[in-house]
Amino acid sequence: MSQQPTGFSDYWNAIDAELAAVPARPELEAIPMRTTHFCTVYWAKITSIGPYRIGGYLSIPHGDGPFPAIMQTPKYGSVNHVPDYNDRKRYVMFTLMHRGQRLTDSPWAAAYPGLLTDGIASKATYIYRSILADCLRGAEFLQNRPEVDSSRIAITGDDLALITAARRPGFSFVHAAGLMFYRLMENRERTSAYPVEELNDYLRAFPEQSDSVAGTLAFFDPVHHVSTITARTLLSVGDGGAVGGPEWLQPLKDQIGGAVEEYRVTHRGGTDNDSIDAWLANQLGREPMSKFRRTLP
Amino acid sequence: MPATERSPETFVSSVQRPGDFDDFWNGLLAEVGEIPLNPTVEHIPMRSTDEVDVYEIGYDSLDGVRIAGWYCVPKESYLPPPYPGLLIVPGYVSEPTLPKSWAKQGYAAIGVAPRGKLRSNDQFNPGYPGLLVHNIVDKNTYSYRGFYIDACRAVDFALTRSEIDHSRIGVHGSSQGGALTITTAALRSDVITCGAAGAPYLCGFMEAAALTHSYPYEEINEYLRLYPERERQVRETLEYFDGNNFAPMIKAPMLVYIGLEDDVCPPETGFAVFNAMNCEKTLHTAENCAHDAGAFWEMAEIEAFLAKHLQPGAPAHRAETTVG
Numbered sequence: 001m002s003q004q005p006t007g008f009s010d011y012w013n014a015i016d017a018e019l020a021a022v023p024a025r026p027e028l029e030a031i032p033m034r035t036t037h038f039c040t041v042y043w044a045k046i047t048s049i050g051p052y053r054i055g056g057y058l059s060i061p062h063g064d065g066p067f068p069a070i071m072q073t074p075k076y077g078s079v080n081h082v083p084d085y086n087d088r089k090r091y092v093m094f095t096l097m098h099r100g101q102r103l104t105d106s107p108w109a110a111a112y113p114g115l116l117t118d119g120i121a122s123k124a125t126y127i128y129r130s131i132l133a134d135c136l137r138g139a140e141f142l143q144n145r146p147e148v149d150s151s152r153i154a155i156t157g158d159d160l161a162l163i164t165a166a167r168r169p170g171f172s173f174v175h176a177a178g179l180m181f182y183r184l185m186e187n188r189e190r191t192s193a194y195p196v197e198e199l200n201d202y203l204r205a206f207p208e209q210s211d212s213v214a215g216t217l218a219f220f221d222p223v224h225h226v227s228t229i230t231a232r233t234l235l236s237v238g239d240g241g242a243v244g245g246p247e248w249l250q251p252l253k254d255q256i257g258g259a260v261e262e263y264r265v266t267h268r269g270g271t272d273n274d275s276i277d278a279w280l281a282n283q284l285g286r287e288p289m290s291k292f293r294r295t296l297p
Numbered sequence: 298m299p300a301t302e303r304s305p306e307t308f309v310s311s312v313q314r315p316g317d318f319d320d321f322w323n324g325l326l327a328e329v330g331e332i333p334l335n336p337t338v339e340h341i342p343m344r345s346t347d348e349v350d351v352y353e354i355g356y357d358s359l360d361g362v363r364i365a366g367w368y369c370v371p372k373e374s375y376l377p378p379p380y381p382g383l384l385i386v387p388g389y390v391s392e393p394t395l396p397k398s399w400a401k402q403g404y405a406a407i408g409v410a411p412r413g414k415l416r417s418n419d420q421f422n423p424g425y426p427g428l429l430v431h432n433i434v435d436k437n438t439y440s441y442r443g444f445y446i447d448a449c450r451a452v453d454f455a456l457t458r459s460e461i462d463h464s465r466i467g468v469h470g471s472s473q474g475g476a477l478t479i480t481t482a483a484l485r486s487d488v489i490t491c492g493a494a495g496a497p498y499l500c501g502f503m504e505a506a507a508l509t510h511s512y513p514y515e516e517i518n519e520y521l522r523l524y525p526e527r528e529r530q531v532r533e534t535l536e537y538f539d540g541n542n543f544a545p546m547i548k549a550p551m552l553v554y555i556g557l558e559d560d561v562c563p564p565e566t567g568f569a570v571f572n573a574m575n576c577e578k579t580l581h582t583a584e585n586c587a588h589d590a591g592a593f594w595e596m597a598e599i600e601a602f603l604a605k606h607l608q609p610g611a612p613a614h615r616a617e618t619t620v621g
Contacts, residue, residue, distance in 0.1 A: 032523065033519050033520070033523055034519060036522075077390065077391060077392055078390075078392060078415055078425075079390035079425040081390065081426075081512045082426060082512060082515075084510075084511065084512075085510035085511070085515060086510070102424060102425055103424070109415075111415075112392040112415060113344070113392075113395060192397065192398055192401075192617075193398065193617040193618075194394075194395055194617065197395075197397070201343050201344050202343070204343070204346070205342070205343045266585070267589070267593035267594070268558075268583070268584070268585040268586045268587075268589075268591070269556060269558070269559075269585075269586050269587030269588060269589040270556065270557075270558025270559075270560075270585045270586055270587040271558075271585045272587075273560075273587055290560075291509075291510075291511055291560035291587070292558040292559070292560040292587060293303070293508070293509070293560075294302070294303060294558075295300035295301060295302055295303065296300060296301055296303060296508070297300055
């Protein structure tokens with residue numbers, strides 16, 4: 001399980017080298033519509049490999065920093081929300097759009113369904129090579145912001161968050177949930193739900209590519225990355241016996257380099273949202289806040 | 298002033314129904330009825346399986362906007378026609394569903410992509426965020442005017458299909474999909490057999506925005522922070538698009554399910570729209586659940602409800618969880 005594929009380090013080092021050769025050239029534009037009395041929200045543009053101009057929402061609290069910060073890696077889908085109101089009160093927030101998502105879909109727009117298998121026959125052409133580069137560039141951008149307390153930076157998301165944390169050690173805390181690339185070739189046998197079904201669709205159409213697809217995906221399985229994580233990690237864990245459950249995630253958990261905690265999801269969003277919010281707030285030195293207001297003024 | 302505990306089940310909405318509400322929507326339905334549907338159906342072998350054929354579809358809607366969608370049908374070798382039709386309507390930020398798992402259950406399932414969604418955004422693309430407040434001061438150009446009609450046009454598409462039993466057409470979605478379930482069941486009450494609406498959005502817009510800072514309703518708060526003088530116009534527009542005003546028009550049986558800690562679509566607004574329905578109806582509430590509305594447990598209830606009213610012929614098979 002934890003055996004890295006041949007050429008793993010060379011592959012990822014090459015991406016780092018490509019990034020290093022491309023200046024990020026950040027550009028911030030305030031968005032009055034999203035700005036409040038307690039924070040300013042910017043659209044931040046940065047250059048990733050390609051070169052490709054990507055972007056994200058950067059929210060900075062008013063007042064004297066530096067502030068704890070959270071990077072949200074992009075979800076699978078065309079839209080990522082503006083950072084949550086409560087989060088913007090407490091943290092510098094950076095929500096990245098990878099290339100092809102809305103607001104960064106020029107010159108190239110991702111297809112849904114389709115993104116998961118775009119270029120998957122080869123690790124050199126796989127779209128997630130560039131998408132991970134976008135995440136790494138986003139991490140560099142946030143970690144170097146002067147408003148950010150470099151000792152209190154968290155990253156949240158799916159596999160992209162884990163891989164980014166593994167390759168950019170400036171994060172102190174990680175929350176990971178809803179992993180897609182972890183054991184994906186096994187997972188695909190157990191589901192017909194999208195987006196994983198995209199992979200089934202692809203391999204029905206191109207069964208002869210099964211080995212090469214598996215070879216590509218091995219480079220993106222977080223199990224091969226997480227040993228270099230130094231942050232404290234909270235792993236959301238599903239039900240016993242299920243994909244995403246404790247047995248399923250145990251090999252990943254065993255490989256994570258830093259301290260690991262499990263959060264057992266209840267499937268009750270109010271409870272789960274509050275629990276994860278509280279964990280992050282406690283790590284980052286802020287007060288927990290529920291998105292759901294139980295009392296009204 | 299001391300803070301008060303919320304009591305969503307006793308909430309009474311203040312949304313008013315404009316006197317010309319019916320005229321407004323009947324006029325739009327008549328207008329779109331004059332536009333030829335021009336349906337297209339293209340088989341997508343890559344997404345098809347041994348049990349289900351997948352098609353990319355297109356049709357014309359209000360203002361001549363071309364609308365895309367997915368159409369998933371059981372293969373005759375898997376299950377012979379006729380099939381009940383099922384519209385799966387999308388959430389605000391989620392991608393339109395490719396409803397293969399519903400087809401495997403025996404439905405001819407249409408994943409609707411109203412204007413502005415990917416593949417339906419060449420002619421109209423207000424973006425996300427943006428859709429909720431696009432032209433929000435003018436009911437005649439507000440984003441949801443065409444958006445609601447696009448979902449209704451998917452019913453018209455279903456009625457062109459000979460493999461669908463036109464007396465068994467249902468609609469289902471969560472969040473914005475919950476809203477579209479309500480509006481479609483109301484505007485096409487002559488056709489819709491049943492509807493299952495999760496965490497319904499677009500009901501009590503202004504009340505919801507006052508109860509939360511979560512997106513998408515936060516778009517309204519942001520808009521009014523910037524343009525407070527437009528509040529009256531915004532309120533006037535939204536009354537024409539409020540699920541509470543569509544709910545009494547529904548004739549088909551409805552299942553509504555909500556989370557009692559939903560920060561995205563406050564439970565108060567879920568109770569209000571449910572109370573506004575005069576049809577046969579069932580409400581499921583989920584303690585400690587947020588915008589998931591208890592979907593982890595509720596999906597089995599939804600499947601049973603739809604199967605009871607639409608009677609698909611396939612063996613039991615779980616559908617994908619419907620997301621908002």
